[in-house]
Amino acid sequence: MARATGGAATAFRNPGSANAAPSWRPDIVEVEEFGSNPGNLRMYRFVPPRLSRNAPLVVALHGCGQTAASLDHGIAWSQLAARLGFALLLPEQKRANNFNRCFGWFSPGDMERDRGEPLSIRQMVDRMVAEHRLDPGRIYVTGLSAGGAMTSTLLAAYPDVFAGGAIVAGMPYKAAYGRMDALNAMVHGRARPSIVWAGLVRAASAHRGRWPRVSVWHGDSDRTVNPANGAEIVKQWVGVHRLPRGPATVDKVNGHMRRAWLNRAGEAVVEEYVVKGMAHGTPVRAGSGARSVLTAPYVFDMGIACIEHIAWFWGLSKRRPGRWTRQRPSGR
Template identity: 40%
Template sequence: MARTDHHTPPPGRLRRLLSAAAGAIALAASLLTVAAQPAAAATLTQVTSFGSNPGNLAMYEYAPDNLPTGRPLVVALHGCTQSAAGYHSHSGWARFADQWGFAVVYPQTDSSNNSASCFRWWDTAQDTRGHGEALSVKQMVDKAVSQYGSDTTRIYVTGLSAGGGQAANLLADYPDVFAGGAIDSGLPAQCATSSSGTNACQYNTSGLGLTPRQWGDKVRDSDPGYNGPWPRVAIWQGTADYTVSPVNGDELRDQWTDVWGIGQTASGTKSLTGGTTESYYDAPDGTPAVELYSISGMGHGLAVDPGSGSTQCGSTGAYYLGYICSTYYTATFWGLDGSGGGGGGGGTSPLPAPTNLTVTGTTDTSAALSWSAVSGAASYDLYRDGTKVGSTTSTGYTDTGLTSGTSYTYKVAAVDSAGAEGTLSPAVTATTTGYVAQCYTANNYQQVVDGRAHTSGGYTYANGSDQNMGLYNTYVTHTLKETSAGYYVIADSGC
């Protein structure tokens, strides 16, 4: 598996890693360039002079022949044990660069920087604004802009694994440079600030216990004084990734939605090919600012979908996994196809949002809602907390199987006769009746593991009330009382 830390693995794992790396290098050498559209005869080219290069990186670039000025620019960072040539060959970026007209820069690191050829996303000397690898990439962007006359308002960065972690850092370091980004099987910006913190970021299945605000502060602190506009961010994560725990996708979502100030409840979801669920989080103007793509059953790697279809791309190989063409959906999210962006490459209906969405009644396990009819609607889709829970041809719906004493957020969208969904309505909140308080006694470590508390600065805090429970360890024990869903208070004196 592609490593995103720089610790020496056990001998058996090292042999497997070296074997995989050798295979990947051989494959990359045989597939140096992607077969281009007939009109484009460009090849991947190394640029040997692009600045002071404090991160000791190599710069490779690809652009269709006769590329006009004023076109977008994409920066694509490979994963551990990989190379610029291999990423260019497998990822599908060359296909869409030819088709839609933009340039691609591929930074490359190697074993002289890190034993596994990982971008150093955990090293503050390499991943912060104006320093190391981050500055080297910025210098590559400046070089490409001067070469191609690129549109400086349409520069984007993406990366896989360690490259994804570094891409997140670059978005935080240079929000004034990058209009958007994509993190594939990667880490939140500034997740670790030393090598000792890498394993906790990668392998902790429960996450680091930070609030969205704390994650967002890591971005805001990377370029103090910058107040926006912020990059639009796509996040890709497999549910069976054991190299970068899937919780990193949720933490990335928390981080960038907090930066945008839009909350962590999805505006809506879509089901895509390859077992992929897309959740999108709308900016105030109604366009998606953050998208999270969860791929059921996928391990660690970049999602590709070999084939000639309009939404297909790439080729499979070590850490290039056949599920869905993530590059196509990322590119359309950024608007590289000329659509202006909006996510998922899917069309929406011109039907307006239903009005007068109202909660008409609740029980301990259900919520009833109604809304006004929309002219031209064949049916309506109802969303609970960002997930579609039902469809109906009427203007009312009763959602069942709910938890007592719990608040739920609902939105509804009209659907036309072709099955295209219109704009989502404003949200309403329904709270079921009859919540029964429960108590839980456990040590601070277990309370965090079980999701009733979180950690910050070595201390433990109750979820909801944020009451300080003392040091984060197995020696301090408390009783927590859940007074409402997800809200806990210390109740050591009795429940």
């Protein structure tokens, strides 16, 4: 990974991914100067050639044991960015902060607005928007595992910045305080009433406007982060949006259950995918027809392309991916 200062960056080249064309070699560059960086993170970006003005921005956060490069190697956000025409920001944790490169979603200093790691990522976003003339109304964030838990933090701390999020094998906002509490919550789950979860998000900022749209993904065979945590994330954001407890629609998508909660305008603002048979990781569709095949660390071929569905949910793609079968009629 080559480094440069002042924004004039050189690149490392991604060796590709199991669900990407073998010839795909995106230039992902490090930017060293983006603000005070109180969380001491690294900033990487991918900007497709000839990116249009007012393009969207996606922030993708890696999990424990991963890097910005390995996350993109596994699920190919950069390939999708080039195809759909959005910019990609890949924050990276340093070993100096956490030996396993986990984002500090459980640290009191890294779970509040304008402090620690959340502020570092906000500063990266500001630099990307200013430098590449991106649309400040179309900024989205997603993450896996600890990156998913940090996604919960960013959505709660900066609902005025992020129009939507996708939490993959993650945790609700403020599910734990400290390392041991985090391990306990991950393994056993942390259950709270929806009104309590939602109150934590509403208290995180002075925001009273439109809340982010949230997509939640979890494998039902996850032994690292209990699948109960995915259900608690749904409760948190259903509560924030003040939606009925039960979903408005239930579908099977490529064999996996998808539930959605709609606002008064009929828009899906919270959705949940429960990926059948998947352990701790992100689902992809490699095209082999196989199921539950490890294609990269924490990446499984489950016959469903997570990032394609997330991009459609956010409105970045017009074509709905996958094979859908309605399980229950729509109704509120």
